Amino acid sequence: MQTLLLWMFYISTFYAFIPALVSRIFGFRVFRRGKSEQEYALTFDDGPDPVYTSQLLDLLKRFDAKATFFVVGINAEKHPELLKRMHDEGHLIGIHNYVHKSNWLMRPVTVRRQIAQTESVIRRVTGEGTTFYRPPWGIVNFFDISNTHGRRIVLWSSMFGDWKASIGAKQLAERMLKKLRGGEVMLLHDCGTTLGADVEAPQNMLIALEKLLRVAQERQLRSVRVDTLFCRQSVNKPTASEMSSTGWLKRTLVFGWLQYERLFHVLFRLRPVSKEDTIFYYRRRIYHGPNVNMENSRWLEKGDPIIELHFDNRKLFQLGSTAKSMVHLAIQLIRIVKKQLPDLAQRIVHDSEMKGVKAIYAVSMIHRGPEKLGFQVRELPKGLFKHVSTVYLKLLFRVIHPLGSEQLSEKKDVMVPKLIVMPMDTLFDRFHQGGLHRSDEALEQTAQRDDVHTLNSEMTE
The missing domain is CATH 3.20.20.370 (Glycoside hydrolase/deacetylase)
Incomplete structure (x- = not known):
């Protein structure tokens, strides 16, 4: 019943609500x-x-x-x-x-x-x-x-x-x-x-x-x-008054989008990873996509229990409003996700409903650098799901980043959604108890390299 309700919600949202919202307001x-x-x-x-x-x-x-x-x-x-x-x-x-x-x-x-x-x-x-x-x-x-x-x-x-x-x-x-x-x-x-x-x-x-x-x-x-x-x-x-009007329209769109997200969280019982300032929400689901080769000959197969991650769009909008470039936004996300993955691992260990899950996964257009955290990035298979995800995430990206439209126009070949997946044992090894210290040390070096990358990017811009 929940799966049927979910698909009805998805269909009505993608087919009607979101297109009407973004066409009229945006x-x-x-x-x-x-x-x-x-x-x-x-x-x-x-x-x-x-x-x-x-x-x-x-x-x-x-x-x-x-x-x-x-x-x-x-x-x-x-x-x-x-x-x-x-x-x-x-x-x-x-x-x-x-x-x-x-x-x-x-x-x-x-x-x-x-x-x-x-x-x-x-x-x-x-x-x-x-x-x-x-x-x-x-x-x-x-x-x-x-x-x-x-x-x-x-x-x-x-x-x-x-x-x-x-x-x-x-x-x-x-x-x-x-x-x-x-x-x-x-x-x-x-x-x-x-x-x-x-x-x-x-x-x-x-x-x-x-x-x-x-x-x-x-x-x-x-x-x-x-x-x-x-x-x-x-x-x-455009004149100055038109620019002001566009800003007002965008704020209205953001408000509507966030209200839709809140409704989605309530209907499908998404849980925040952290009590304060969370970057993503999660829930247990059954995987229905094509088989995915994760690593070391381990496969994610149809019917496997998984944990599905959803980025908090309010947080993404706040980050996007201050980001100086796509690189800058990606680095901020990596650092925040890095801090909250130990919280996710801790929650999963103590949540009886999460026992037996095989991997955590998400679909995102911002996929620069998650490999440093232990995720693997895979192409989405061609089909209706990829087409719908592409349209939805491009609309979302226009909202969360101040230069979203320009980025999508200039980098349309690389701005495509991809599957991001991590096996559960990798999550526990890197971010739970003993594995956490080893991960922090490696990631701190990565963060320093990212700072240099960001500085060079900003100087180029």
């Missing part, structure tokens, strides 16, 4: 905001609608404004004349699935089929395909962001609740005008027939939009297509 692999002083983007979801979309196109034409329409395939198929008019009048057409259904509720193959069906409709009517995609409700799953298949996922920087008629045109206009600035990607709706929307709500949107377009014209702001705003991304540098 902007990972999605486009949410442009970098332009005078241009903003109007985007419309759920259409085309036989009543309101034609009125919207008339309004945009009157103000010479360009927009982006993320169409629902089944609606586009019913109203090809509106789709053709969007294209002929210079607007960008994107995909919003064939039916308005959350990607969390569909298998990856079903999502791909929905996208392909909608693009087929667009291509048949306009003669052109599209690479821009917005999932319903902006909810992405793991496969959406791990492999975009050449598509650009577009979310938004501001939304206004215009799908509810109760807001009223006046209040809606006030909300929209507060967000009227260069680089903004505004989310609006030209159809009110989707789940949770009011059928007559787009009428208020049209009244509010007319006021917005008039004010934008006075301020010399232009409404452009998303692809136009997207092209500005690589040209303009």
Whole structure:
């Protein structure tokens, strides 16, 4: 039962929760905001609608404004004349699935089929395909962001609740005008027939939009297509206010990530190695991976009891925030782990539940130097587990290290997760009772060499 619960937690976390969190808060692999002083983007979801979309196109034409329409395939198929008019009048057409259904509720193959069906409709009517995609409700799953298949996922920087008629045109206009600035990607709706929307709500949107377009014209702001705003991304540098906003977003992401970790620890009863300032947690598990040759012809095999280590992400974030380089971070980790491995050995000896375990192991992207402590580093076998671990740990590394994104870009060939394993007798020999003194003496020499390595690295930087 516990194993089933664990896998359900893993699947929901990796498939839904983490991708949604990092895409919305951290902007990972999605486009949410442009970098332009005078241009903003109007985007419309759920259409085309036989009543309101034609009125919207008339309004945009009157103000010479360009927009982006993320169409629902089944609606586009019913109203090809509106789709053709969007294209002929210079607007960008994107995909919003064939039916308005959350990607969390569909298998990856079903999502791909929905996208392909909608693009087929667009291509048949306009003669052109599209690479821009917005999932319903902006909810992405793991496969959406791990492999975009050449598509650009577009979310938004501001939304206004215009799908509810109760807001009223006046209040809606006030909300929209507060967000009227260069680089903004505004989310609006030209159809009110989707789940949770009011059928007559787009009428208020049209009244509010007319006021917005008039004010934008006075301020010399232009409404452009998303692809136009997207092209500005690589040209303009972020402003000081944007940098401040990014810092706030990152802190929010870190907070959310740590809350998720706390929930994980509670559900699966992870234990801290040390009572204060622990660097990792542990638990007993049954090994389910491929056979691993540890050392001296000893093998870790499927079905063997093991101790699984989990780094404390709060501690990693604190270390990453002060680390001057990847080498510096790795050395700090080695020293802290070195101090806590004797505590781990002591706990295992006195814990009856840990009897019979064959090895301790972990999967980590920071694997420079653990051999000095008696660990062995092995490649993860190809497969789903390696793919999921790679995506998860890269997302985590972007959070815990201030230069995480740059490190992943510059060192993508070496920044890969690996299996770190140590037989139990090696742990006891090095870090329990008599073996501890011999280990400390050897490791102190290693630490001195690492200090020199760090100093040389920092001078080079």
